[in-house]
Amino acid sequence: xxxxxxxxxxxxxxxxxxxxxxxxxxxxxxxxxxxxxxxxxxxxxxxxxxxxxxxxxxxxxxxxxxxxxxxxxxxxxxxxxxxxxxxxxxxxxxxxxxxxxxxxxxxxxxxxxxxxxxxxxxxxxxxxxxxxxxxxxxxxxxxxxxxxxxxxxxxxxxxxxxxxxxxxxxxxxxxxxxxxxxxxxxxxxxxxxxxxxxxxxxxxxxxxxxxxxxxxxxxxxxxxxxxxxxxxxxxxxxxxxxxxxxxxxxxxxxxxxxxxxx
Ligand code: HEC
Numbered sequence: 001x002x003x004x005x006x007x008x009x010x011x012x013x014x015x016x017x018x019x020x021x022x023x024x025x026x027x028x029x030x031x032x033x034x035x036x037x038x039x040x041x042x043x044x045x046x047x048x049x050x051x052x053x054x055x056x057x058x059x060x061x062x063x064x065x066x067x068x069x070x071x072x073x074x075x076x077x078x079x080x081x082x083x084x085x086x087x088x089x090x091x092x093x094x095x096x097x098x099x100x101x102x103x104x105x106x107x108x109x110x111x112x113x114x115x116x117x118x119x120x121x122x123x124x125x126x127x128x129x130x131x132x133x134x135x136x137x138x139x140x141x142x143x144x145x146x147x148x149x150x151x152x153x154x155x156x157x158x159x160x161x162x163x164x165x166x167x168x169x170x171x172x173x174x175x176x177x178x179x180x181x182x183x184x185x186x187x188x189x190x191x192x193x194x195x196x197x198x199x200x201x202x203x204x205x206x207x208x209x210x211x212x213x214x215x216x217x218x219x220x221x222x223x224x225x226x227x228x229x230x231x232x233x234x235x236x237x238x239x240x241x242x243x244x245x246x247x248x249x250x251x252x253x254x255x256x257x258x259x260x261x262x
Contacts, residue, residue: 130195134240137194140211141235144228147220150213154202163224168203172224174245184225188250190242193218194234215239 130136151163159165163172173182183193198214200206209217219234228234228242
């Protein structure tokens, strides 16, 4: 079995590039830019923190690859040494290829006899995308006050007490000229805010929030941006009706050919 260890391209760090002062480069990870065209299949934003050293996979070059401040980010050398030590132990233990690499018993699907059909539960666990029109929003709901509590616990350390930004990007701000862009001056849909937070936040523990918590956080962020009032309740019925201030700053990209210019 061959294991390759993903290493940063020369000059690239394991922490986010250009983060000398602990600021986040705003790049490809921003969800609105990943918005699939209407009707297209949703491409999952992996979120800034989901890139790991996976055997045989290379880290994407560029982009914000980690929320870990540079000082505490592991160096490529350290990670490689650690992995090598683990592999050496596995070999010493006489586990050829390690137990995890053994094909499961029912690995007979398809012409190659590899893998097995995913179960409905496995598919459901990954089927979390929420579309601009609100399709995919789950049951549940949350208020601005609910969101404030979760924000204090899980978000303010990186994004600031009022969403003004800290070691991670600001999420509050309405001035269209202000940079970096925020939920209030840039995001065209409120629905995809749910998608992004549920999928990718908090940056250090994505996938740990419940739908109710995410609805509350969406309510809180929209409220701090003066988009919904203090009593707003966000759920699958109310969220698609929220009109974002930046909605008109986007046009559908209906180009049929790559060299066409709108
Ligand atoms: C460990 C740090 C960390 C924590 C904690 C965290 N985030 Fe983030 N968040 C990030 C990083 C990094 C980004 C990517 C910023 C960028 O695009 O450069 C991000 C981006 C976002 C964005 C998109 C901003 C934009 O307009 O591009 C939203 C919204 C967001 N986070 C919400 C939350 C919420 C809600 C929580 C709490 C549940 C949370 N975050 C907790 C690090 C964090």
